[in-house]
Amino acid sequence: MKALIPAAGQGTRLYPHTHTKPKAMVRLAGKPILGHILSSLAETPIEEVVIVVGGSMQDQITEYATELFGDAFEFTFVEQERAEGLGHSIYQAESAVRGEPVLIALGDMLFENGYKQFLDAHDDCRPTDGSIGVKRVENPEHYGVVGTNDRGTIEQLVEKPSEPISDLAISGIYIVEATGMLFDALQMLVEEDIRGADAEYQLTDAFQRMVEQDCDLTTFTVENWYDCGRPETLLDANRVLLNRLETNQSNGLEESVVVPPVDFGAGVEIVNSVVGPNVSIDDGVQVENSLVRDSIVGRNAELLGVNLEVSIVGDNTTVRGKPDHLDIGANSSIQL
Template sequence: MKAVIPLAGRGTRLYPQTHTKPKAMVRIAGKPILGHILSSVASAGIDEAVLVVGGPMQAQIREYATDAFGDEFDLSFPEQEDPQGLGHAIHQAEPAVDGEPMLITLGDMLFENGYRTFLDAHETLGAADASVGVKRVDEPSHYGVVDVDDDGSVRELVEKPSEPPSDKAISGVYVVEDSDALFDALGHLIDNDLRGAGDEFQLTDALQRMVDTGSTVRTFEVDDWYDCGRPETLLEANRVLLESMETNGAGRLENAVVVPPVDIGADVTVDRSVVGPYVSLDDGAEISDSIVRDAIVGKDAVLSGVNLDHSIVGDAASISGEPQSLNVGDNSDLSL
């Protein structure tokens, strides 16, 4: 089985953080989002990963994945030159998948349960050409939604419907045994310019075509997931991941109070300050005369005389003053 991870999206919901890096390279709890995903994929026993990349910053993904995970995975990097939706992104992976089963997981989603849990759940479903992770939600019209027959097989999948057929939202993880059938469905959509929601080629629509042409698609339950493509849920994911870690690097700080859980990168300086709980400090960050809580602080960022809570600070940003909550992009310089 191969893991397919689409990573070519522009990450507009995470501006200004993604002006200078792909959203999968935003660091939380000690490593980029992509690092957490690949670590979980490796723990599931998968050793081949297909990373669909695109755009001018794709080299960051190629370099990081190769350097950090090149010994664990056989990596390939098909390119999506013109992003036209999730279905279009997955279609670019066809030559690399080469007819094998695949686990599809989105490049900005983190799950409380690991992928091994999902693969085990898929195996308990019996004969299925594909399965989709779902969770009941209060506002299904904001998601892709599935409707299921009494025998557990999917009869309808629809993306962001105005009148949802159920409250089962697609959670962004898929297990596909018959990858040829999925790629045939995606090819049909693209060849006939059958665009769906957002005027894009939707993976949901391709799965529906599989159902319509006789494939069996089933569902498995997913507990909480975190959409790291938005600031609020990015901070939430940071908190959840830090809860599962031991505070890292506090012993190097002599004139600071560290309130766990906190992740501290290399060459970090904290002077006359309090950091934590739920703070992730990237390499080279400098903090002085400040209080920082529930925050993600980027590489080489400088904070002086601030009281930050529920904030994201980009790489090499410099902030002084007394702000309370910020989302500051890379290389910014603020005085408040």
Template sequence: MVRIAGKPILGHILTQLVETEIEEVVLVVGGPMKDQIREYVMAHYTDEFDVSFVNQENAQGLGHAVYQARDVVEGDTALIALGDMLFNNGYGTFLEAHRDLPSVDGSIGVKEVEEPEHYGVVDVGEDGFIRGLVEKPDDPPSNQAISGVYIVQDTPALFDALEYLIANDIRGAGDEFQLTDALQRMVEQGGTLGTFEVEDWYDCGRPQTLLEANRVLLSNLDTNDGDVDQAVVIPPVDFGTDVDVVGSVVGPNVSVDDGATISNSIVRNAIIGREAGVTDVNLCESIIGDNASIEGKPYSLNVGDNSVIDL
């Protein structure tokens, strides 16, 4: 639930989905944040969608997560979006690109990358259909990386493939049940999968990419100065509620979550979490988690939630 540019990453994803024809959203939740996710979505998006929640008791990969939604989704066309991926061109663009494809059982967003061995990769035949998929291969068949958005029309075939993997304990990269492997089985069983191009793609599970997404999203917002009158604010900046900033320079490209404090510091190109404290530091290209406390001299830091650092 990292907040950037005024809302959590999940909020940016759901806001993009509001602009499409999608009417129902199923969220697969688990871990310590699941109650917070439920509360946030119920407070902000139930007027926009028919919302359902499905629990994933044990995280065993993306394929396993998608399989948990089988009883809610099977039979309907599904757009599968990952909770840590943001896209500039938006889900409406992806749905339109999918409709423009010849008759397919599904389609996958892809982007050319320089190091495909770090991603799931597709091999596309001359007919434009996917003939193979592999997760983080040592010898990639192409540089077309899977970007983390999928549109599946034949959801029964997808869930059959996932059930086959899970029932036979066929695990892929990371010893997890991979959605990529289920889609590969669909192809092997005669399914047709196409691709559509993804332009700007931000994997927010990576610190530097999260900071880049923050910069891009802030550039599209008017600076929210909050209730800050003892600081120099250099746009674009977004402050949450009850933020206390004293004797500091904040910005550009800074998101500050609710209840955070910044004192006698310079903060730029950074994300400051809820109830975090920053004192006497010069921060740049940094992510400070919720309830973290930073005191000392300038460093570039990526600090987890509930951390206390004395520099």
């Protein structure tokens, strides 16, 4: 089985941070989102990973994946030249995936317990043409949803329905055995120009086409997931992962207090400050005379005399003064 990671999205909900890096390279809890995905996949039997990239910053993804995970996986990179939706992104990987089973892991979604549990759940569903992770939610109109029969077989899939057919939300993890039928369905959507309400080709519509072609699709339960494409949920994921993962310490503490969990990059200097809990600090950061908690601080940032909480600070940013909540992109300088 291969893994397929669509990571070509523009990440508009994470502006300004994604002006200077792909969404999958936004950092939390010690590494980029993509790093957490690949680390989790490394705990499974999967050895081949296909990543869909796009845009002018795709080299950041290819270089990171091959340099840090080249010993764990054989990588194939395919390009999505135009951002036309998740279905279109998956369709670009046809030559690398068709005919083989695949686990599709969205490039901005993290799961609390990793991917091995999903492969085990899929095995429990066999024989099946594919299985989709779902979770019961209170507001299904905001998600793709599935309707199932008494045997748990999927009978209908709808993307963000105004009148939900169920409360089973698609959680962004898919395991497909019948990849030929998946790509046939995606090809039909593209050739007939069938788009969703947002004018994009939807993966949900492709699965609906598979159901109409008598594919046997089932579901498995996902307990918790984090959509890292939004600042608030990115910070939620940072908190959870910092509490679950082993964090790095800093040798650059001077008259300062660290309240765990905190993850420090290399070359970090903390002077006369209190840092933590739930803080991720990238390489080369300088913090002086500050209080920092529940935040993500980018590479080579400077925090000088600030009281920072529930904030995301971009790379190469200098913040002076006493702000409380910030969402600042890279290469910025702010004095308050």
